[in-house]
Structure formats: structure tokens, C-alpha cells
Amino acid sequence: MHKISVYVLTFNNERTIERCLKSVRWADEIVVVDHYSSDRTPETCRRYTKHFYQKEWTNYRDEYNYAVTLASHDWVMFLDSDEEISEELAEEIQGELAHNDGRWAGYGAPRVTYYLGRWIRHGEWYPDYKIRFYDRTKGKWGGRALHPRIEVAGAVKRLTHACLHYNYKDISDQIQTIDRYSEMAAQVLDEEHERSGFLKMLLHPPFRFLRDYFLRRGFLDGLPGFIIAVSTMYYVFIKYAKLWERQRGLKKG
Numbered sequence: 001m002h003k004i005s006v007y008v009l010t011f012n013n014e015r016t017i018e019r020c021l022k023s024v025r026w027a028d029e030i031v032v033v034d035h036y037s038s039d040r041t042p043e044t045c046r047r048y049t050k051h052f053y054q055k056e057w058t059n060y061r062d063e064y065n066y067a068v069t070l071a072s073h074d075w076v077m078f079l080d081s082d083e084e085i086s087e088e089l090a091e092e093i094q095g096e097l098a099h100n101d102g103r104w105a106g107y108g109a110p111r112v113t114y115y116l117g118r119w120i121r122h123g124e125w126y127p128d129y130k131i132r133f134y135d136r137t138k139g140k141w142g143g144r145a146l147h148p149r150i151e152v153a154g155a156v157k158r159l160t161h162a163c164l165h166y167n168y169k170d171i172s173d174q175i176q177t178i179d180r181y182s183e184m185a186a187q188v189l190d191e192e193h194e195r196s197g198f199l200k201m202l203l204h205p206p207f208r209f210l211r212d213y214f215l216r217r218g219f220l221d222g223l224p225g226f227i228i229a230v231s232t233m234y235y236v237f238i239k240y241a242k243l244w245e246r247q248r249g250l251k252k253g
Contacts, residue, residue: 001098003028004133005071006079009063011035013081014044016166021048023085026094027077033067041081059188061148064141077133078150082166083111089161093133096157105154106134113165116224123218123225124211124232131156132163146181146188171227178235186242196243204240209233 006027010017011034021044024030030049034042035057045052053070057063068076075097079085085093089109096107110127113120120126131139131150139152168174189196212218213229221228245251 001094002075002100003073004075004077004093004097005029005031005073006077007031007033007064007067007071008079008081009033009035009060009067010037010041010045010081011057012037012039012041014039014041015169016082017041018044018048019084019166020079020081021045023090024077024079026090029072031067031070033063033070035063059145059184061141061143061145064148068136068140071136074135074137075133076136079163080165084164084166086161086164089159089163092159092161096159103155104157105138106131106150106152106156107159108132108156109159110162111165112162113167115168116171116227118221118224120221120224120228122220123213123216123228125228127162128165129158130163132159144188144192146185171231174231178231178238182235182239182242185239186246189239189243190246194243196240196247200240201237201244205233205237208236 004027006024006029008020008030010032021030025048029051031051032045032049032053034045034052034054036054042052042054051070055066064078077093093107096104108129109132110129112127113125131152134150134152135154138154139150141148142151143149168177209229209232212232213226218225218229
């Protein structure tokens with residue numbers, strides 16, 4: 001059976017980090033890269049691993065790639081600090097590692113999110129397949145700095161069981177997160193020389209709502225599905241509004 005290292009990025013995640021780390025105690029190694037949390041995240045992490053590091057934040061793509069360099073084993077798995085590997089997925093992962101004969105370079109798994117009192121199983125948030133663990137000699141994080149993806153040279157197998165996601169504590173937490181992420185997104189888009197303007201702010205948000213709520217059947221998740229679709233539409237709008245603000249030199253500080 002191949003040994004596996006799990007790597008996690010953290011910043012002020014005391015609400016979710018213990019559940020995250022508990023779910024991968026079966027792994028051969030856990031690596032945590034913390035970005036100078038000011039809450040109890042560091043002390044919680046140190047209870048679960050001796051491989052705890054702190055550094056300044058750059059961007060998601062580069063931070064993930066940095067964390068991989070700290071791992072001891074070629075098979076690595078990423079886990080966000082607000083995620084949990086279910087018992088069923090853990091068994092499935094260990095079974096695949098025990099029988100991998102070189103055919104597969106990576107494995108993807110769906111992710112299901114718990115929000116506003118229910119598991120969200122439609123819309124943009126589900127099934128949200130991601131390559132979850134892979135042979136790092138054949139893969140790395142690529143794509144855009146804000147929304148990177150694992151790129152693997154080889155065949156990827158989809159697993160059955162889901163990774164569990166606990167992203168927002170409540171609606172206020174979601175709004176605060178949208179503010180932070182839209183700021184980062186506007187900065188990245190500006191650096192990539194993407195332009196903003198009236199048409200993008202007018203057309204992109206409602207298109208996103210129609211796609212997520214109707215085409216991807218977000219309405220089947222009830223009122224939480226509606227709230228998610230509307231808040232995502234708002235995120236798209238404010239991202240382009242902040243980009244416009246930057247490009248007009250109106251951003252202060």
C-alpha cells in the first residue's frame with residue numbers, strides 16, 4: 001500500500017480545523033501550513049501533527065504547491081481546513097491506494113456542502129468534483145492564482161463517496177467571505193489585465209443566477225438554494241465592481 005501525506009492550509013479556522021484533522025488521522029502524515037492565525041488554530045493543529053509550519057500568504061495556487069514540497073510521500077492529498085473526509089471516503093481512498101498498480105495518477109471525489117441546516121445537493125455547489133489525491137511526481141497545482149486546480153499527467157479515477165464541506169457558519173459569515181474573496185478576485189483579474197465595465201456588471205450576475213438556480217437546479221435545495229444563488233450573483237457583481245474601482249484608481253489604501 002502506498003503511503004500518503006495530507007496537506008492543509010489554514011488561517012483562523014478554529015471552528016472547523018479539529019474536525020478536518022480528525023478525519024485524516026489514518027493518513028501516514030499530516031502537513032499543515034498556517035498563515036499566522038490569531039485564534040486557537042495553531043494549538044489545535046499541533047495536537048494532531050508535528051509537521052506544522054507558518055508563513056506569509058501569497059495566493060492559493062502557490063500556497064498549495066509550497067505545502068506539497070513539505071510532504072514526505074509521493075502520494076499526497078489536499079484538504080481544506082473547512083472540509084472533512086467521511087469514513088466512507090477514507091475507506092475508499094485506502095482501498096484504492098492498496099490496489100493501485102500504476103494505472104491511475106490521481107483520484108477525484110465529489111464534495112457536498114452543509115449550509116443553513118441542510119446538505120446542498122444541487123446548483124453550483126454540487127457535485128463539485130475535484131482531484132482530491134494524486135501522485136505528486138505526475139501532478140501539480142496550476143491554473144489561476146485564485147481558483148487553481150490540480151493538473152495531473154495520467155489517468156484520473158472518480159471516486160463514489162463525498163468529501164464533506166462546512167464552508168459558512170451563517171449568512172453573515174458568507175457575506176464577510178464574499179467581501180474578502182471578491183477583493184482577492186478583483187486584484188487577480190487586474191493583474192491579469194482583464195477589464196471591467198457596465199456590461200459585465202449588468203449581464204454576468206443574472207447569467208450566473210439563471211445557470212445555478214435553474215439550469216443546475218439549485219431550486220431543489222429550497223430556500224437555502226435560492227439564498228446561495230442570489231449571494232453568488234452578488235459575488236459576481238461586486239467582483240467586477242471592485243475591479244472597475246481599481247482600474248479607475250478609486251481604490252483607497
